[in-house]
Amino acid sequence: MSQRFENFVGTISNLNKEITRIKNEEMRRFGLNGTDGMCLYYLMKEPAGVTSAELARMMGVDRAVVSRSITRLGAGEFVEVGGVREGRAGRVVSLSDKGMTVMRECDEALDRIVERAGQGVDDAAREGMYAALDTILSNLRKI
Numbered sequence: 001m002s003q004r005f006e007n008f009v010g011t012i013s014n015l016n017k018e019i020t021r022i023k024n025e026e027m028r029r030f031g032l033n034g035t036d037g038m039c040l041y042y043l044m045k046e047p048a049g050v051t052s053a054e055l056a057r058m059m060g061v062d063r064a065v066v067s068r069s070i071t072r073l074g075a076g077e078f079v080e081v082g083g084v085r086e087g088r089a090g091r092v093v094s095l096s097d098k099g100m101t102v103m104r105e106c107d108e109a110l111d112r113i114v115e116r117a118g119q120g121v122d123d124a125a126r127e128g129m130y131a132a133l134d135t136i137l138s139n140l141r142k143i
Helices: 002-028 034-044 052-059 063-075 097-117 123-142
Strands: 079-084 091-095
Touching (some): 034 052
Antiparallel strands (some): 079 091
């Protein structure tokens, strides 16, 4: 059992490290880091904008991490921070035109990276992997 644990944790940890490295490398050309890139990514999916608390939930990170990122992104004019919307606590953050331009570029890079990373993995294997990982995540959340 210990070898199975080591294989699982080691693989997941190494995947996370590689993904973090790639995100940081890709965003460095814009003077940003991987977390900033993830904020932009999720904001692109929500054109009307979201609060920083909502963004933190979407990303699965602490609100303080998002707050620091929003400060950097605002200073670089990648995002716009607006007023409070009815029914929402906090100010609404959305992509600026500059942020949208960056995300279009990043979207192309993401397509290339995902294609390269998935070489040699057919659709059935990919679907099985995602299903297994979703099940494992669900089980871990119940522990």
